[in-house]
Amino acid sequence: MALNDNKNLAALIKGISQGQRNSFNDLYSIMSPKLFALILRITKEESKAEDILQEVFIKLWQNAKTYDPAKAQATTWLYTIARNRALDHLRTDRGNRHQSFEEELVAGLYDEPNPQQLAEHALLGQYLSRCLNLLNENQKKSIQFAYLEGLTHFEVSSKLAKPLGTIKSWLRRGLQNLSTCVERACKVPS
């Protein structure tokens, strides 16, 4: 997502915080297909994904004022809300409540004290796909299943038909390699 897109989204979220319905309509038009696809990928059930998307946008209308563009990119904020809400439903179905976006907010995860760090973190995202492709196929699949489909270690293990210990090991090494790769990529001009 380009910086300008994030700026436009941030402007729409600001408009929503001021009660501007046009901004809300526009944000829905732009982001609902992306958020819906992400939610559906996690829930695997269209009617549930629709319910969650509805919850997400109601939440956006009511809590848009909590968003500060100086603290987090608009896309990060929106995807986090949608993904957490979808995971929350998934965990509730499994009898294990997931933490909510509000808890992360309270925990300070959306306080960004340093704009320079924000810019550096934006770079991290840019290098993700490059670094993911450097992982071996098992590590990459484990991370993608876990992140994009909200699967637990056990579920990834079932999906890939591998022992739980193997999956934990793939994930751990995959994340370590990803972290190292992204950090290095950010230090080297592309």
Next chain:
Amino acid sequence: MSRRDYFWDIISAKFVMGMLSNKTRQRFLRIIINDPQKQTETRKWQMTFTPLAGAVKPLSPHPRVWRRIEKQLGFDRAPSPSFWQNLSLWKGLTASTASVALIFAILFNTLPPQKAIETQTLMLVLNDDQSRGGWLISSSQAKMVTVSLNQETKTPHNSYELWVLPPGQAPLSLGLLNQQGRKELRVPDQLSQWIRPGATLAVSLEPVGGSPTGAPTGPVLYTGKVISI
């Protein structure tokens, strides 16, 4: 990277991925709540993973989702929220003094037989964009009596907040309205100067307990102009 940093890096990533157990997540949150450095490290993973979410092929939801959102937020009966910015629209929102006074007399039955000259009684009906009355309000001295006119305004998940709009200034809250029945509000001294004939009042839909910011945060559902009777 030390073993401890490595461990924390992996835990942060798994937190962002949603892979920690509920108990571990709670412990994680308790640790980072007072640790800006760990918060920064966790945000690093949030931003790292965002493009992965953005790479999912978009899929348009069924139009019924938007209709349900509009209904839940009251947009299907609410005026444009640009009202706060477009005060000139409110100039058209006037009510017939005679008919409003009649409603007032019937509902309240409190009209004094003879008004004291020095005490002005003010009133207004707050209408929605379909000119349906939502609340009837009378004001005398520092007291304001509000009566709900519309049973359809009931909503357990929101509060209705009353605002006065001083010319050229941001809206000022007069308090929350009862969704049913009658309620008395005391007008703060600093606001009483604005409650006068011609003044515009409005009702916005807010989270339960009222606007958390001191300014309207939800859509404007009802508006009206104060008249003297």
